Amino acid sequence: MSQTYTGGCHCGRVRFRVTADLAKVAECNCSICTKKGFLHLIVARQQFELLSGDGELLCYRFNTGTAKHLFCKNCGIHAFYVPRSDPDKIDVNVRCLDNVDVAALEPQPFDGRNWEEAMAGPVPWR
């Protein structure tokens, strides 16, 4: 069931509001998601609203350059980004939502290390 959440980076400069279903949370084993501990929640752009911090965001890109790994230039936290799988959508880091018990979630695994094969199979957020 979709609910509306607020969230943001650590220092509080980047804040957003998102409407999403936490049953669709995914955990990816690729090189960057593993290191970040990113918990994915991919939503349509109209379900996401950046409330503040547009000017605080920096972007890191690698490999195909499709994904825009945005992070707060002040605190370094990656609260959301533009994912390679769905560049027309927003991927929110569930760990950055306010008042969400992350331990109670059951993230679906996504084999991002084998990206092409994983995208050809059932994708947890679709």
Ligand SMILES: [Zn+2]
């Ligand atoms: Zn910050």
